[in-house]
Amino acid sequence: MTDPAIDVATFRSLQEAAGAEFVAELVGTFLDEAPRMTGQLAAALAAGDEEMFRRAAHSLKSNSMTFGAMALEALARGLELDARDVVKAGDPGALVALAAEQQRVAAALKELRDA
Amino acid sequence: MRERGPADARLLVVDDNKVNRLLLARQLELAGHRAATAENGRVALEMLRREPFDLVLLDMEMPEMDGFQVLEQMVGDLALRDVPVIVTSSLEGIDSVVRCIGLGAEDYLHKPVNPVLLKARLSASLEKKRLRDRQKELMRRFATPEVEKDLETSGFALGGKRVEATVMFVDIRGFTTLAESQPPEETIELLNTYYTLMFDAIAGHGGVVSLMIGDGLMVIFGAPVPLPGHAEAAVRAALEMVETMALFSVERTAAGKAPLKIGIGIASGTMVAGYVGTNERATYTCVGDVVNVASRLESHTKAAQRPILIDAATRAALGERVPVEPLGPVEVKGRAAPVEAFAVVALSSSA
Numbered sequence: 001m002t003d004p005a006i007d008v009a010t011f012r013s014l015q016e017a018a019g020a021e022f023v024a025e026l027v028g029t030f031l032d033e034a035p036r037m038t039g040q041l042a043a044a045l046a047a048g049d050e051e052m053f054r055r056a057a058h059s060l061k062s063n064s065m066t067f068g069a070m071a072l073e074a075l076a077r078g079l080e081l082d083a084r085d086v087v088k089a090g091d092p093g094a095l096v097a098l099a100a101e102q103q104r105v106a107a108a109l110k111e112l113r114d115a
Numbered sequence: 116m117r118e119r120g121p122a123d124a125r126l127l128v129v130d131d132n133k134v135n136r137l138l139l140a141r142q143l144e145l146a147g148h149r150a151a152t153a154e155n156g157r158v159a160l161e162m163l164r165r166e167p168f169d170l171v172l173l174d175m176e177m178p179e180m181d182g183f184q185v186l187e188q189m190v191g192d193l194a195l196r197d198v199p200v201i202v203t204s205s206l207e208g209i210d211s212v213v214r215c216i217g218l219g220a221e222d223y224l225h226k227p228v229n230p231v232l233l234k235a236r237l238s239a240s241l242e243k244k245r246l247r248d249r250q251k252e253l254m255r256r257f258a259t260p261e262v263e264k265d266l267e268t269s270g271f272a273l274g275g276k277r278v279e280a281t282v283m284f285v286d287i288r289g290f291t292t293l294a295e296s297q298p299p300e301e302t303i304e305l306l307n308t309y310y311t312l313m314f315d316a317i318a319g320h321g322g323v324v325s326l327m328i329g330d331g332l333m334v335i336f337g338a339p340v341p342l343p344g345h346a347e348a349a350v351r352a353a354l355e356m357v358e359t360m361a362l363f364s365v366e367r368t369a370a371g372k373a374p375l376k377i378g379i380g381i382a383s384g385t386m387v388a389g390y391v392g393t394n395e396r397a398t399y400t401c402v403g404d405v406v407n408v409a410s411r412l413e414s415h416t417k418a419a420q421r422p423i424l425i426d427a428a429t430r431a432a433l434g435e436r437v438p439v440e441p442l443g444p445v446e447v448k449g450r451a452a453p454v455e456a457f458a459v460v461a462l463s464s465s466a
């Protein structure tokens with residue numbers, strides 16, 4: 001079986017530190033923002049804009065860490081570190097795994113939020 | 116600036132990522148602080164230049180203007196360079212951490228920011244900021260704005276440099292007798308009024324008060340900041356001071372008190388200006404023959420029965436713009452050679 005999309009311990013300690021109600025809002029913000037970030041990744045890749053690509057990957061990595069989305073964090077970090085090569089290759093396939101993982105994270109976060 | 120308690124600081128969170136921004140602001144508010152947010156470096160600098168902040172939490176990776184550029188701008192800005200910055204970033208590699216510290220960042224916190232660590236770093240930084248603010252406040256009270264600015268830009272170093280400037284000595288005629296004839300509280304109050312009136316006229320003409328001894332003042336025009344037309348500026352200040360004291364005396368006479376008269380001596384030329392004292396206690400002043408001449412001319416105002424006496428160099432710098440009366444060479448205390456003295460014709464007061 002696969003690892004959970006969200007590390008529940010990380011998510012719970014975020015709730016404890018910032019308050020469950022606030023975290024529910026924050027999840028909403030992330031669900032709004034995440035597609036924008038993946039959109040930026042795709043746009044940067046198409047435009048060959050390494051700087052924008054790295055920044056979008058970095059942002060996504062940062063938010064993944066906040067919510068305990070460990071697999072998504074690893075994928076985003078990989079793209080941030082390999083930004084030059086990935087952008088040079090310009091292969092949209094590089095984003096497929098990330099997009100899939102993000103779907104999984106979104107579903108898991110909604111479930112945790114509404115629990 | 117108002118003193119703030121440790122848990123009531125005004126902080127600025129700078130991050131292009133909305134989730135990060137909201138979360139950091141939330142953590143700060145939970146710690147009892149007030150937090151404003153900016154979504155990139157450019158907006159952050161605009162806010163910093165518009166309103167005071169006690170501390171900045173700064174992300175590095177941002178569009179438009181990144182964190183490194185913000186740090187660079189803050190270091191180069193006198194008003195901002197003492198605002199502590201804690202960098203919050205998840206940049207990969209130690210290089211960027213080193214670069215931030217090198218640019219003056221106070222601390223570096225990896226994202227996601229641990230709330231306990233954040234709280235600890237915040238109180239340490241804010242405490243340091245409070246100490247710095249207190250020092251600046253003391254400085255404001257005991258140094259003139261010009262000296263304070265000179266210290267901020269050039270730093271403090273004992274020793275002087277040669278400058279072209281004008282120096283002025285001022286005191287109240289018969290002050291000792293006056294002080295003896297009234298309660299000390301009244302004398303202090305009188306001195307405070309006198310200093311307020313004098314400082315206003317001096318600062319208005321670009322002068323810097325170097326020394327205050329009893330009722331005596333030593334003022335420099337042209338250092339530490341060069342002042343074009345320093346001789347004339349000093350004379351204009353002197354005229355205003357004499358006129359102000361005449362008005363003040365009218366008020367005093369009406370209240371049944373003795374009028375106050377001042378004597379002013381002014382001399383111009385090359386002198387050595389700088390910080391004199393020890394590393395713990397020093398004052399900005401100037402020394403040289405010109406300074407002695409100004410002091411002696413001030414003493415001579417009583418014998419000459421003129422409120423403002425100036426030396427030949429000051430007179431030469433005035434041209435025909437201010438009427439003066441040559442007094443010829445006068446013997447002054449402590450100098451072998453007599454000094455060519457000129458009385459400035461005060462418009463609404465006589466000595």
